[in-house]
Amino acid sequence: MASSTDRARPPLDPAAEELIDRFGRGQLRALARVITLVENETPGYRRLLARLYRKTGRARKIGITGATGAGKSTLVDELTKRLSSRGRSVGIVAVDPTSPFTGGALLGDRVRMQDVGLLKDVYIRSMATRGSLGGLARATREVSIVLDAFGKDVVLVESVGVGQVALDIAEIADTTVVVLVPESGDSVQAMKAGLMEIADIFVINKSDLIGADRLELELNNHLELQRQRDGWDYPVVKTQARSGEGIDELLEQIDRQEEYLARTGYLEKKRADLVRAEILQLLSETVTGKVRQRLEERGDLDTAVADILKGHRNPYQVVDQLLERVEGAGPNG
Amino acid sequence: MASSTDRARPPLDPAAEELIDRFGRGQLRALARVITLVENETPGYRRLLARLYRKTGRARKIGITGATGAGKSTLVDELTKRLSSRGRSVGIVAVDPTSPFTGGALLGDRVRMQDVGLLKDVYIRSMATRGSLGGLARATREVSIVLDAFGKDVVLVESVGVGQVALDIAEIADTTVVVLVPESGDSVQAMKAGLMEIADIFVINKSDLIGADRLELELNNHLELQRQRDGWDYPVVKTQARSGEGIDELLEQIDRQEEYLARTGYLEKKRADLVRAEILQLLSETVTGKVRQRLEERGDLDTAVADILKGHRNPYQVVDQLLERVEGAGPNG
Numbered sequence: 248m249a250s251s252t253d254r255a256r257p258p259l260d261p262a263a264e265e266l267i268d269r270f271g272r273g274q275l276r277a278l279a280r281v282i283t284l285v286e287n288e289t290p291g292y293r294r295l296l297a298r299l300y301r302k303t304g305r306a307r308k309i310g311i312t313g314a315t316g317a318g319k320s321t322l323v324d325e326l327t328k329r330l331s332s333r334g335r336s337v338g339i340v341a342v343d344p345t346s347p348f349t350g351g352a353l354l355g356d357r358v359r360m361q362d363v364g365l366l367k368d369v370y371i372r373s374m375a376t377r378g379s380l381g382g383l384a385r386a387t388r389e390v391s392i393v394l395d396a397f398g399k400d401v402v403l404v405e406s407v408g409v410g411q412v413a414l415d416i417a418e419i420a421d422t423t424v425v426v427l428v429p430e431s432g433d434s435v436q437a438m439k440a441g442l443m444e445i446a447d448i449f450v451i452n453k454s455d456l457i458g459a460d461r462l463e464l465e466l467n468n469h470l471e472l473q474r475q476r477d478g479w480d481y482p483v484v485k486t487q488a489r490s491g492e493g494i495d496e497l498l499e500q501i502d503r504q505e506e507y508l509a510r511t512g513y514l515e516k517k518r519a520d521l522v523r524a525e526i527l528q529l530l531s532e533t534v535t536g537k538v539r540q541r542l543e544e545r546g547d548l549d550t551a552v553a554d555i556l557k558g559h560r561n562p563y564q565v566v567d568q569l570l571e572r573v574e575g576a577g578p579n580g
Numbered sequence: 581m582a583s584s585t586d587r588a589r590p591p592l593d594p595a596a597e598e599l600i601d602r603f604g605r606g607q608l609r610a611l612a613r614v615i616t617l618v619e620n621e622t623p624g625y626r627r628l629l630a631r632l633y634r635k636t637g638r639a640r641k642i643g644i645t646g647a648t649g650a651g652k653s654t655l656v657d658e659l660t661k662r663l664s665s666r667g668r669s670v671g672i673v674a675v676d677p678t679s680p681f682t683g684g685a686l687l688g689d690r691v692r693m694q695d696v697g698l699l700k701d702v703y704i705r706s707m708a709t710r711g712s713l714g715g716l717a718r719a720t721r722e723v724s725i726v727l728d729a730f731g732k733d734v735v736l737v738e739s740v741g742v743g744q745v746a747l748d749i750a751e752i753a754d755t756t757v758v759v760l761v762p763e764s765g766d767s768v769q770a771m772k773a774g775l776m777e778i779a780d781i782f783v784i785n786k787s788d789l790i791g792a793d794r795l796e797l798e799l800n801n802h803l804e805l806q807r808q809r810d811g812w813d814y815p816v817v818k819t820q821a822r823s824g825e826g827i828d829e830l831l832e833q834i835d836r837q838e839e840y841l842a843r844t845g846y847l848e849k850k851r852a853d854l855v856r857a858e859i860l861q862l863l864s865e866t867v868t869g870k871v872r873q874r875l876e877e878r879g880d881l882d883t884a885v886a887d888i889l890k891g892h893r894n895p896y897q898v899v900d901q902l903l904e905r906v907e908g909a910g911p912n913g
Contacts, residue, residue, distance in 0.1 A: 293896050300894035515889070522888045522895065523881065529899040530875075531868040538867055539860060548856065555855045556848070561633035562855065563626050566862040 259294060267298055270397065275370070278397050282372055285389045293529075296389060299396040304518075306338070306395035309501060310404045310420030312413050312442065317426045318452040321488035322497075323405045324363045329498055330401055336368035338394030342387050342406040342416060370394065384415035385528060388521075391419055417445035418521055421514060422504045424497070426450045427466075429458035443469065447481065448500050454485035454493065479507055542569060592627055600631055603730065608703070611730050615705055618722045629722060632729040637851075639671070639728035642834060643737045643753030645746050645775065650759045651785040654821035655830075656738045657696045662831055663734055669701035671727030675720050675739040675749060703727065717748035718861060721854075724752055750778035751854055754847060755837045757830070759783045760799075762791035776802065780814065781833050787818035787826065812840055875902060 259267070269277035281299070284292045311326075313319050320341070327337045364371050374387055387404060394402045406416045417423045425446035449466055451459055463483055470481045482500045486493030508514035542548045551565040560568075592600070602610035614632070617625045644659075646652050653674070660670045697704050707720055720737060727735045739749045750756045758779035782799055784792055796816055803814045815833045819826030841847035875881045884898040893901075 297894045297896035300896070301891060304891070519885050519889060522885045525895045526881065526884060526888075526898055526902075527868075527872060529895055530871060530902065531864065533899055533903060534867045534871055535860075535864040538863060542863075548859065551859060552852050552855045555859075556852060558634060558637070561630045562858045562862055563630035563633070565859055566866055569859075569863065570866060 259291070259298065263291065263295060267295070270299070273398065278370065278393070279372075281393050282390050285393060286374070286386050296392065299393060302396040302398075303392055304395070306391075306399050306402045307505065308391060308395070308402045308404065308420045308422075310406065310417055310423040311426060312406050312417065312423065312445070313426030313450075313452075314428070315407055317428050318488045319405050319407075319426050322426060322450065322452060322486065322494070323403050325488055325491055325494045326403065326498065327363045327369055328366065329494060331363075331366045331369055335400040336398065337366075337370070338391075338397070338399035338402045339363075339369070339371040340387055340390050340394070340402065340404045341371065341373045342383060342404065368399075370397075370399070384419075387416055388419050388525065413442065414445060418524060421508060421517060422447045422501055424448045424450055424501070426452050427462060428453045429456040429462045443473075447479070447504050448497070449481065449483045450493075450497060451483060451485045452488055455487055459485060478511070479504075538570075547572065592624070592631065596624065596628060600628070603632070606731065611703065611726070614726050615723050618726060619707070619719050629725065632726060635729040635731075636725055637728070639724075639732050639735045640838065641724060641728075641735045641737065641753045641755075643739065643750055643756040644759060645739050645749065645756065645778075646759030646783075646785075647761070648740055650761045651821045652738050652740075652759050655759060655783065655785060655819065655827070656736050658821055658824055658827045659736065659831065660696045660702055661699065662827060664696075664699045664702055668733040669731065670699075670703070671724075671730070671732035671735045672696075672702070672704040673720055673723050673727070673735065673737045674704065674706045675716060675737065701732075703730075703732070717752075720749055721752050721858065746775060747778060751857055754841060754850060755780045755834055757781045757783055757834070759785050760795060761786045762789040762795045776806075780812070780837050781830070782814065782816045783826075783830060784816060784818045785821055788820055792818060811844070812837075871903075880905065 266277055266280060270281055281295065283289075284295060311319050311323055323339060323341075327339065330337050363369050372390060374383060374390070387406070391402050391404060404416055404420055406413060423445050425442045425448075427449065429451060449470075451462055451466075453459075463485065466483050470483075474480055482503075484493055484497045484500055486497060488494070505514075508517070539548075547569055551560070551569065554560040555562060555565060599610055599613060603614055614628065616622075617628060644652050644656055656672060656674075660672065663670050696702050705723060707716060707723070720739070724735050724737060737749055737753055739746060756778050758775045758781075760782065762784060784795055784799075786792075796818065799816050803816075807813050815836075817826055817830045817833055819830060821827070838847075841850070872881075880902055884893070884902065887893040888895060888898060
């Protein structure tokens, strides 16, 4: 169908070409528009991303994850102010997979927009939680790509540390900062949630609260083996995000981690893993979409549903049989 | 490879045959074992499920969803006690996608096990949150199938109402009960979370708290159009789960909803939708697994990753090209 030259530069309609042009010239409204298209999976968004992809790979991606109420937003805002004052442009992606019920995010967002959101070269985007949670990780990854392509020096991905979503989002970041607070059992919860495995740097926020020293001790004990094994010291930084205390040290540790990643070749490996995950996800979406479409066109799916409800077949047989039929018909059948 | 008779009765190893036999004779340890195999996606679990599938379709499946702290567990326990005293066997599947951080679930579980868990013919299972959130919905659906096949009259699926997980789990249930509490903005949150669309029955739990009447009013206002449209009155039941108040009325409404579902043919439609979703999910998993395996065998994936990192191709081109190659090679290539 399409020659390989076509594919290297997929044709876009004139409106999309103009959007890319404005995006390339650094227009904020074009950035916002592209992000919306990506978030909504508007038809054609993949070709748009394919075009932007060549401009990526430059941004430093930092994930900030932790429980609701740990003070992630304040921490991210303080980091942003310091980065901005050093002349670095920042993109923030804020993700809260639990927000439909925890609420409040929208109000908080408005306050943020009028604080760090007004700084030069800072762009904030909150990810909506409608749609699937797998979709949320996809959207976060792709919005990070967009911010990278837009030329942001740093992309901060802020997310609530809930199960698989936290792990998926950690995959996106070069460096993952896990934020804990001195509350009973927070280190135990972090371990159970698998956050110990994804953290490169730990933050004990609200470190003026009782229990901060004990939490630090617990973390240090737990990290002993990991530190010996990896040649990285998994620093534990105490902060009080509200007063700005400890933020400079956190930035220092983030820079140290960057050097470590570059020196050990680990950054390359991380990025290769991300690209691999990216390909597999795209592949899965594409293949499933195609198979589904074929089955629906032929009415095979409806027949199968009816058979199962009558008890004549079960879904596991049906899937084997459907696949055989689709494959047997060849790629264009 | 396998004839269609083989497929109708897939061969299982002797241990699995024995497990199915003990399961069929109602042994609790066999039930627990089957659920664990399903939850862990232990190789061969699908063939096991395929065998159990023929015994399903009898259980009444009720979803109970709402925010953390709304009192869902207490409500489910009270419902269970009443159902049990009426001689109906009950299976409970408790799902909390946020639990790695909210914690506490394990302790709560232990208390429950020694309360309703000791009732005759009651079985409780909490779903682990490790693994993907999409996987959680799959596991919940499949564990419901297992409990149905085991002969439970009622399967109660209790879940935290978070985004897509809540919607996926609502799909499993014949009837969905949304539990709210009289707290500022709870109805607004429910609307934002899409819970208004999945609820068949509303519960205002902790109805002795201030704000219960206002919440009821808000709900009734919001439900006006829906009630006229659907010929179902979307009842709002006030309960105090701890004292047991309102639970009998809730059970009555659940029975009324069952009659409504049967009378209107809506139950059949719901179950057809579920089977359809089930097939598509199985299909997606199977196809993706196959394609991935082929690509890995040939090393195509590694080449693609390297190309992308060098900036020679982008993931969107790569996926198109990989698929062309896999399809071109034919079903057995």
